[in-house]
Amino acid sequence: MVFPVLARASQRPAFSKGTAMPFSHRIFFVVTFFFSLILADLTQQGQYDYGFNVDLRLRKRDPSQSSIVTGLPRVNGQPPLRLDIRDLQKDKDMWTLYILALNWMQYTDQESPFSWYQITGIHGAPALTWQGVDPTPGNEHSGYCTHVSILFPTWHRPYLALYEQVLYNIVQYIASLYPLDLQDRAQKAADSFRIPYWDWAAAPPDGESVLPLTVGGSSTLDIEGPNGVQTISNPLFSYVFRPFNGSTFPDFPFNTWRETKRAPRPVSSPNATSNNSFVAHALDTHLPSFQQRLYNIFTNYPNYTTFSNEAWVPNDNNGTYDSLESIHDSIHTVGGGVYGHLAIIAYSGFDPLFWLHHANVDRIFAMWQVLYNNSYVVPQTAIYSSHTTSPGETEDSQTALTPFFSNETHFWTSDEVRDLEVFNYTYADVANKTRTDVIALINSRYGNFTPASMFLYTDRAQRHRSIHAGHLNQHPSQAQPHRANGLSWNSQTSTRPSLSAVFKGNKYREWIANVRVSKHAMGGSFSVHLFLGEVPADPTSWPVASNLIGTLGVFAHRSKHRMSMGRMIAGTIPMTSALMQMASLGEVPSLHAEDIVPFLKSNLEFRVSLTDGRTAEPHDVDGLCISIVSSMVTAPDSETRLAEWGEVESHFDLFV
Numbered sequence: 001m002v003f004p005v006l007a008r009a010s011q012r013p014a015f016s017k018g019t020a021m022p023f024s025h026r027i028f029f030v031v032t033f034f035f036s037l038i039l040a041d042l043t044q045q046g047q048y049d050y051g052f053n054v055d056l057r058l059r060k061r062d063p064s065q066s067s068i069v070t071g072l073p074r075v076n077g078q079p080p081l082r083l084d085i086r087d088l089q090k091d092k093d094m095w096t097l098y099i100l101a102l103n104w105m106q107y108t109d110q111e112s113p114f115s116w117y118q119i120t121g122i123h124g125a126p127a128l129t130w131q132g133v134d135p136t137p138g139n140e141h142s143g144y145c146t147h148v149s150i151l152f153p154t155w156h157r158p159y160l161a162l163y164e165q166v167l168y169n170i171v172q173y174i175a176s177l178y179p180l181d182l183q184d185r186a187q188k189a190a191d192s193f194r195i196p197y198w199d200w201a202a203a204p205p206d207g208e209s210v211l212p213l214t215v216g217g218s219s220t221l222d223i224e225g226p227n228g229v230q231t232i233s234n235p236l237f238s239y240v241f242r243p244f245n246g247s248t249f250p251d252f253p254f255n256t257w258r259e260t261k262r263a264p265r266p267v268s269s270p271n272a273t274s275n276n277s278f279v280a281h282a283l284d285t286h287l288p289s290f291q292q293r294l295y296n297i298f299t300n301y302p303n304y305t306t307f308s309n310e311a312w313v314p315n316d317n318n319g320t321y322d323s324l325e326s327i328h329d330s331i332h333t334v335g336g337g338v339y340g341h342l343a344i345i346a347y348s349g350f351d352p353l354f355w356l357h358h359a360n361v362d363r364i365f366a367m368w369q370v371l372y373n374n375s376y377v378v379p380q381t382a383i384y385s386s387h388t389t390s391p392g393e394t395e396d397s398q399t400a401l402t403p404f405f406s407n408e409t410h411f412w413t414s415d416e417v418r419d420l421e422v423f424n425y426t427y428a429d430v431a432n433k434t435r436t437d438v439i440a441l442i443n444s445r446y447g448n449f450t451p452a453s454m455f456l457y458t459d460r461a462q463r464h465r466s467i468h469a470g471h472l473n474q475h476p477s478q479a480q481p482h483r484a485n486g487l488s489w490n491s492q493t494s495t496r497p498s499l500s501a502v503f504k505g506n507k508y509r510e511w512i513a514n515v516r517v518s519k520h521a522m523g524g525s526f527s528v529h530l531f532l533g534e535v536p537a538d539p540t541s542w543p544v545a546s547n548l549i550g551t552l553g554v555f556a557h558r559s560k561h562r563m564s565m566g567r568m569i570a571g572t573i574p575m576t577s578a579l580m581q582m583a584s585l586g587e588v589p590s591l592h593a594e595d596i597v598p599f600l601k602s603n604l605e606f607r608v609s610l611t612d613g614r615t616a617e618p619h620d621v622d623g624l625c626i627s628i629v630s631s632m633v634t635a636p637d638s639e640t641r642l643a644e645w646g647e648v649e650s651h652f653d654l655f656v
């Protein structure tokens, strides 16, 4: 069981009354009394009921929202931190406000520009025009989001700031509803409130999945707000459309589902329910792949143009196939699963997980900026439409990031959002951090699956092994998370091959599958899965297969027509951790090219699957090309240095 805590969640709400008791000393019978009143109220089921007077008070003092993205006030002159969701959860006061504000926003009338529906709808479907920011001719059917674009990281920055601002204003209002004796405490938490992020590349705490239990564990939760403990719908589990308009999602089965779903089962049924256990299992399986990709782009992508987006540049270096956007795509496709909203560009914004995911993408962007702060947006040609961009237009650091107003007449630009502190938030991983600090953090948090850390953390690795062995004896069922899947090798927990099988001096070989393909080859999102050995027969099991090396998820729009070739995107599937595992099991003598190339030629397999569960013949996938490359990498000799990549050598093509 790879999502072990989930199993318990079905019997137990994610929030036990014993642990979520902020702001209140109410005794239990008072709570019961409030519960009986709630039943008589008109509040919709699942919505937190603030009591009888709140409607009146609300009419007088609606949370004051503005369509200008201002950023939020600092606290004691400092920008508050966006926290990892697992840390935010530990701050019960702030967590309560966060959950209540999400719940409020999701129940806000969809006609409001600040409702969940409209804010998250800015991204893609229903291609709404937000606050009068009209589409340019021909782009009426596109959302505002920018993909395969130099603006991918920068456009999402003010987008997150807008979302944060909307939630913050609701949080302020909710804090004001607490009884007087609790208001100071509530207000203090409210002032420092910032949205959390979800770190899908860090090893989760022992016994937990990469997918936090709070996100996927239960569709309802108990929360103690200003009007006592109530059971509400879990706003991180799904968004329920109120009302549902089938024409937002013209295609079956999306046009039958009133709420967002992840890995819905039974597949393609109006009655499908999310299988978050499956998503958790799939994310855990992909952890080595996500973490290696992140480590690689931090170490080997100093230029913003290649780092930022997944456009494939012909004749470019074979060492820069990956990008922040391409990694981000794979979290979308694995997190959404077959038929999940998250896996489709235009539908993804509605899933609450989108916001946790994108806050993490913004954090990674911020960390990268500390490492390579001399490189930024340079003029590039737009490849795809957005609501206000046509293909062929030039995008640069002055391009308006629509529809995010910076004042009544202007929009934010990439230049203006270069420093995230302009919105008065930050992340612990960058606040007051030098480049050296950030490098040390990357090595320790994202280096688990690279041989580079075999060099760095010898003592630490031994320590972890013995700790882990102790765990094995006590909780056999919880031994999995750090090992993620059958093929993953982890520098801190796995048996190691001999140094000479991996290193030549202080250099080792990093192995990568470069993939390029036409983004709209399949008329929707699709995934390229890479395996060692026999591929399981059932395609739905591929994302959790024990011999899966990794997946390149291509996150696309749904369309009836496959678009023409030529718009190529690129990404990578790192293979080093899987090959290290093979070497430690003695399946291959070493990581050196003379051993690995024949091993891969006889064992490497790949498959292509679509988000509707079907599979595709590789020859039907426009432009698909998978080539195997490697680079001799110099392992860092101290935690404060990054691995250094050498020339990238190409070995053979798995498919052209």
Ligand SMILES: *[C@@H]1O[C@H](CO)[C@@H](O)[C@H](O)[C@H]1NC(C)=O
Pocket: 070, 071, 072, 073, 074, 077, 422, 423, 424
């Ligand atoms: C953000 O912080 C700056 C610097 O302290 C301040 O001038 C600005 O007013 C803050 N923004 C908001 C919306 O409070």
Ligand SMILES: *[C@@H]1O[C@H](CO)[C@@H](O)[C@H](O)[C@H]1NC(C)=O
Pocket: 126, 245, 246, 247, 248
């Ligand atoms: C449903 O959405 C479509 C397209 O976005 C819109 O034209 C239509 O008016 C909506 N229907 C209702 C009942 O809101």
Ligand SMILES: *[C@@H]1O[C@H](CO)[C@@H](O)[C@H](O)[C@H]1NC(C)=O
Pocket: 269, 270, 271
């Ligand atoms: C969905 O559930 C309803 C009610 O339980 C049932 O009548 C219907 O046959 C189900 N549909 C499918 C496609 O399973």
Ligand SMILES: *[C@@H]1O[C@H](CO)[C@@H](O)[C@H](O)[C@H]1NC(C)=O
Pocket: 265, 275, 277, 278, 279, 281, 544
């Ligand atoms: C949901 O996913 C779990 C974990 O992979 C799996 O064991 C279970 O069979 C799935 N349930 C359904 C209904 O598919």
Ligand SMILES: *[C@@H]1O[C@H](CO)[C@@H](O)[C@H](O)[C@H]1NC(C)=O
Pocket: 316, 317, 318, 627, 648, 650, 653
């Ligand atoms: C990149 O890889 C291809 C094989 O996929 C090879 O033909 C080409 O020469 C390589 N380019 C460089 C610059 O190494």
Ligand SMILES: *[C@@H]1O[C@H](CO)[C@@H](O)[C@H](O)[C@H]1NC(C)=O
Pocket: 373, 374
């Ligand atoms: C880059 O970092 C240096 C050193 O910290 C700093 O002086 C400089 O202002 C930064 N440049 C940008 C564009 O942030």
Ligand SMILES: *[C@@H]1O[C@H](CO)[C@@H](O)[C@H](O)[C@H]1NC(C)=O
Pocket: 303, 304, 305, 306, 374, 375, 376, 378
């Ligand atoms: C990054 O690459 C782009 C496109 O090749 C180039 O124009 C730009 O000068 C490079 N930036 C730096 C800092 O090298």
Ligand SMILES: *[C@@H]1O[C@H](CO)[C@@H](O)[C@H](O)[C@H]1NC(C)=O
Pocket: 406, 407, 408, 409, 410
């Ligand atoms: C809006 O912002 C732009 C760009 O920063 C500035 O040039 C302009 O004067 C501002 N307009 C108003 C009304 O503040």
Ligand SMILES: *[C@@H]1O[C@H](CO)[C@@H](O)[C@H](O)[C@H]1NC(C)=O
Pocket: 078, 081, 428, 431, 432
């Ligand atoms: C950054 O430094 C300032 C000034 O020393 C300090 O007040 C603040 O708490 C620091 N922020 C973080 C996140 O450490």
Ligand SMILES: [Cu+2]
Pocket: 328, 332, 348, 358
């Ligand atoms: Cu995204």
